[in-house]
Amino acid sequence: MNIIILGAGVVGTTQAYYLAKKGYKVTVFERHEGPALDTSYGNAGQISPGYATPWAAPGIPLKAIKWMLEEHAPLAIRPTADLNQYKFMWNMFLNCTSSKYAVNKSRLVRLSEYSRDCLVQLRKDTDIYYENRSLGTTQVLRTAKQMEAIKADIEILEKFNVPYEVLDQDGILKVEPGLKESVHKLAGALRLPGDETGDCFLFTNRLADIAKGMGVEFKFGQNIEDILVEHNKVTGIKANGVVHTADIFVDCLGTYTPFLLKKIGIKAPIYPLKGYSLTAPIIDETSAPTSTILDETYKIAITRFDNRIRIGGMAEISGYNLNLNPKRRKTLEFVTNDLYPGGGDLPKAEFWTGLRPKTPDSTPIIGGTEYTNFFINAGHGTLGWTQSCGSGAYLSDIIAGNKPEIDTEGLDISRYK
Known part of the structure; x- marks a missing residue:
């Protein structure tokens, strides 16, 4: 056939x-x-079943309004003449209820956990190497409010038997010692030890x-x-x-x-969610990630490859636009310097953008x-x-x-x- x-x-x-x-x-x-x-080509490099989370979440509509006024906002909306943009945004906002978030989160975790298991088996079958690491994801939380908010996600992780750890500052440094200069800015972290990293390209x-x-x-x-x-x-x-x-x-x-x-x-209700990344050579091994961290405030991941770091994230609803916005590079560099000062050679970084195929319910x-x-x-x-x-x-x-x-x-x- x-x-x-x-x-x-x-x-x-x-x-x-x-x-x-x-x-x-x-x-x-x-x-x-x-x-x-x-x-x-240039995604954030995460295999993150434990962090499989819908963008459509309770509170996002109000946050979106607030983010419009922020310099380093994780979400930006650029109006176009395409009616599909507004249909997509409306349907996404309809999924921002607690009940729909729980359903969508469950679907994502179910598929993502299975996918990670399939990848593990594929590696055994093929011996494929892609600068991969199996050292987990550390979701860093800057505020007490964020620490409280992860309880809802933890309930779903427990439902699907996904291992996790809640870390204080000392716990963060044990898994990501490169955060030594910035850990005082963090209220804590949620670590997902089953997550992996690698170069998707x-x-x-x-x-x-x-x-x-x-x-x-x-x-x-x-x-x-x-x-x-x-x-x-x-x-x-x-x-x-x-x-x-x-x-x-x-x-x-x-x-x-x-x-x-x-x-x-x-x-098919799929619409582009534009993302950006930087890929930079590592300058100082001790000031770089061990695996991958995800900054919950800015929705930006910093991931370790062999001799490079990949900084990826943000969401821009702006149609099929592939222009490189220098403001987004500024945000990626800001978050990297804030968490890992001196870790990557940012002036030599490759700046990239891509269109993620998004559904309203994620x-x-x-x-x-x-x-x-x-x-x-x-x-x-x-x-x-x-x-x-x-x-x-x-x-x-x-x-x-x-x-x-x-x-x-x-x-x-x-x-x-």
């Missing part, structure tokens, strides 16, 4: 790997000249090479122009003027998914559609790297007609009907 996958980011590439593992003949179509050259490219060895064909430089349907089935795609047919099709186009699905009458869309041979694996937002392996393994089981290893509740597009 032949399967066409659309998109060679981390989600599309892991999907190809898991389908090839089941014996399918897989072809991946990608508009760029290689894997992971869009959103997967490196992982995706090395997994693509492994997949090629399993028979997967990657077609790069392919502009997907149309999708062909007959009755309740997709019959082919048109890329660079050529029609390609297969038995099954999987959309892994991330932020660009709605444009393709609109052609066949499917409304849960990705994974599963079948009204077309019997067309599937979606998209909309992971800030958690594409975290959830990629689990999403690929999960959807591969569905396509094969097997019972998935996790509950399917709330994961496919039918939840929006």
Whole structure:
């Protein structure tokens, strides 16, 4: 059976790997000249199932208004002429209730924990190396109010048996000694020891090479122009003027998914959430992270690779705009210097931006559609790297007609009907 996958980011590439593992003949179509050259290129580098948290949370609408007046706000809204922007924001705000937050958080943790387990097994099976570390995430909290607020998240972590530690300042220094100059600014931390780190771009490219060895064909430089349907089935795609047919099709186009699905009458509520990162050489090993920290106030992660640090975060709702905003670089540098002064060579850092494919409830869309041979694996937002392996393994089981290893509740597009 032949399967066409659309998109060679981390989600599309892991999907190809898991389908090839089941014996399918897989072809991946990608508009760029290689894997992971869009959103997967410069993300924050976290595998963070324990910190799988919806952006739509209680209090966010009021915080969004407050953030509009702050220089280093984690969320910025830039109005456009696109009505989809306002539909997305409205639907996201509708998910900012305590009850909906609990449901969405549970879905994210369920998929993310499974995905981390799938990644561990993938490493055992392939010996893949991507500057990975298995040393956890430390969510640093600057205020007593933040310390109180994590109790709701801890309840969900306990529900899913996710290990965690609440740390005081001494506890923080035991796991992240590089914070020695700034720990006095912190009220405490929530540590998630099961989280991991790594370079997503490196992982995706090395997994693509492994997949090629399993028979997967990657077609790069392919502009997907149309999708062909007959009755309740997709019959082919048109890329660079050529029609390609297969038995099954999987959309892994991330932020660009709605444009393709609109052609066949499917409304996918995915909208870009723009993020930024800096990747800097390490100057002083003792003043750099051991693993990854997440600053709850600014929603910025600082992650350790072998000889580099990756500073990533922020959310900008501004459409499909890939301009590099120097104000965002200033914020990334401010948080880095505030927590790890002298840790990274920031003037030499690579400044990058990417568009995260976000759904209003923060849960990705994974599963079948009204077309019997067309599937979606998209909309992971800030958690594409975290959830990629689990999403690929999960959807591969569905396509094969097997019972998935996790509950399917709330994961496919039918939840929006």
